[in-house]
Amino acid sequence: EAGVAQSPRYKIIEKRQSVAFWCNPISGHATLYWYQQILGQGPKLLIQFQNNGVVDDSQLPKDRFSAERLKGVDSTLKIQPAKLEDSAVYLCASSLQGEGTAFFGQGTRLTVV
Amino acid sequence: ELKVEQNPLFLSMQEGKNYTIYCNYSTTSDRLYWYRQDPGKSLESLFVLLSNGAVKQEGRLMASLDTKARLSTLHITAAVHDLSATYFCAVGPDYGGATNKLIFGTGTLLAVQP
Numbered sequence: 001e002a003g004v005a006q007s008p009r010y011k012i013i014e015k016r017q018s019v020a021f022w023c024n025p026i027s028g029h030a031t032l033y034w035y036q037q038i039l040g041q042g043p044k045l046l047i048q049f050q051n052n053g054v055v056d057d058s059q060l061p062k063d064r065f066s067a068e069r070l071k072g073v074d075s076t077l078k079i080q081p082a083k084l085e086d087s088a089v090y091l092c093a094s095s096l097q098g099e100g101t102a103f104f105g106q107g108t109r110l111t112v113v
Numbered sequence: 114e115l116k117v118e119q120n121p122l123f124l125s126m127q128e129g130k131n132y133t134i135y136c137n138y139s140t141t142s143d144r145l146y147w148y149r150q151d152p153g154k155s156l157e158s159l160f161v162l163l164s165n166g167a168v169k170q171e172g173r174l175m176a177s178l179d180t181k182a183r184l185s186t187l188h189i190t191a192a193v194h195d196l197s198a199t200y201f202c203a204v205g206p207d208y209g210g211a212t213n214k215l216i217f218g219t220g221t222l223l224a225v226q227p
Contacts (some may be wrong), residue, residue: 033215042117042201042217043156056214091155100144100163100205102215104156 002026004105006092012111018080021108025073025094031055032069033102034077035091043091049075082112115140117204117218125224126192134221136185136202144205145178145185146215149198156201160187192225199223 005024013019025032030051035043046065047057051072060067064083069075079086089109093102116139126132136145144163148156160169162178162185169176173196175188185202202218 035217042220045214045216048214093156100215101146101158101161102203103158104148106155 004092004094004103006090006105006108008108009106010109010111012113013082015084015112016081018078019082019110020076020078021090021092021110023075023077023092023105025075025092026103029094029096029103030072031095031102032075033091033093033095034067034075035093037089037091037107039088046077079110082110084112086110087112115204115216117202117216119200119202119218119221121221122219123222123224125226126189127226128193129191131191132189134187134189134200134223136187136204136218138183138185138202138204138216138218140183141180142183142204143180146203146205147174147176147185147187148201148203148217150201150220151198159200189223192223194225194227197223197225 007022032049034046036046037043046060047067048055049069052069065079067077089107091104091107093104095102118137120135146161147159149159150156160176165180167178173190178185199220199222201220203215
């Protein structure tokens, strides 16, 4: 069974530039999460989708971050403009609807300089 | 706001010794997960605990859940170097129908010394 796919694996941008990350969840998983993990900390939930609807985006800095999940499958997370403090690993995860275990992708390591 | 705290944050163990990592959370929950993260890698699911008193074991790791105390433990038996990693607990708060929200703890960095 294919896992959660993310791209790119690494990205370096200058502050005030924009960047986008892509995630393809495990087939059949209705729930998709985007987490931000700053070095030395636990993952922080940014946004959670159920199919193509947003369940929770209370921690998403909406002035600069946006996310969408087209047709309830793939998802993109965008940052515009980026700040130095956005340097982190961005993890995508998915789970079956009604079942808890979330499976994580390899993540995208973002460095803002 | 749900808070999930782990202790210790860092644990240096000798091979062959036993130790326990604690995960406390601040609101009711019926779901508790343990994950492992190796340096530079993503998170790997270890255990899912779904009821009060649940206990699960895999190799040298055993996890338990006490929902009344809002506490989960991850017990390590006779540690070996391969267990060196960061361990996270994650809680799914009981919001009466909200789906699968997961809040992670601070993590415990485990270093097993020969």
